[in-house]
Amino acid sequence: MAFRGHYLSPAPNLEPPVSPCCARRVGRNAARRSRGSALQRLAHAAHPEIPAIEHEVCEQARKFAWRTTRVALEVLDGRRPPAQLAAVADTGVVAAVRTLVAAGLVPGRGLGTAVLTRADVVMVETAKAEVCGSYDRGARHFALAARIALGRHGWRMTAFRIR
Numbered sequence: 001m002a003f004r005g006h007y008l009s010p011a012p013n014l015e016p017p018v019s020p021c022c023a024r025r026v027g028r029n030a031a032r033r034s035r036g037s038a039l040q041r042l043a044h045a046a047h048p049e050i051p052a053i054e055h056e057v058c059e060q061a062r063k064f065a066w067r068t069t070r071v072a073l074e075v076l077d078g079r080r081p082p083a084q085l086a087a088v089a090d091t092g093v094v095a096a097v098r099t100l101v102a103a104g105l106v107p108g109r110g111l112g113t114a115v116l117t118r119a120d121v122v123m124v125e126t127a128k129a130e131v132c133g134s135y136d137r138g139a140r141h142f143a144l145a146a147r148i149a150l151g152r153h154g155w156r157m158t159a160f161r162i163r
Contacts (some may be wrong), residue, residue: 054123054126057123057126057127057150058121058123058129060150060155061121061123061129061148061150061155062119062121064088064148064154064155065119065121065129065131065133065146065148066116066119067088068088068089068146068148068155068157069116069119069131069133069135069144069146069160070116071084071085071088072085072089072093072097072144072146072157072160073114073115073116073135073144074114075097075101076097076100076101076106076109076114076162077106077109077113077114078101079113082094082097082098082101085097088155088156088157089156089157089158089160090156090157090158092158092159093157093158093159093160096160097160100162106162107137107142107162107163108137108138108140108142109137111137111138111139111140112137112138113137114135114136114137114142115135115136115137116133116134116135117133117134117135117136117141118133118134119131119132119133120132120133121148126150127149127150127151128147128148128149128150129147129148129149130145130146130147130148131144131145131146131147131148132144132145133145142162142163143162143163144160144161144162144163145159145160145161146159146160146161147159
């Protein structure tokens with residue numbers, strides 16, 4: 001190994017370009033954040049060709065992700081029946097959540113109620129998005145991930161995972 005990069009080259013960037021939907025985080029404090037944040041301006045400057053309709057889809061995806069992950073956490077806590085999750089999620093997601101609840105495999109269930117603290121949305125395609133977020137139980141932090149897709153009848157959660 002030599003100094004000044006004679007034998008080492010930088011690793012290739014394998015990440016896709018930042019989509020404009022990553023520019024704003026949906027969280028508990030979203031109302032307090034400035035709409036003209038530097039990150040948001042940077043994302044819009046990097047993608048000037050993205051039409052306004054796509055920004056509208058991103059906003060719908062963010063709102064749906066926030067509501068749906070809250071419903072999923074409330075079902076895991078036993079505060080809602082799984083049928084309410086079935087209205088916005090695929091049958092596989094509902095079955096997995098029912099299994100977690102029935103088997104007592106919900107992480108940190110004894111620590112208290114799950115409170116969603118963050119939900120980030122990244123558009124993968126025009127009609128598909130990935131959600132990553134976190135929730136708190138007592139003093140501990142936990143992670144969640146989901147995939148949502150836009151279909152004929154609106155957005156639906158197609159995958160859900162908690163840790």
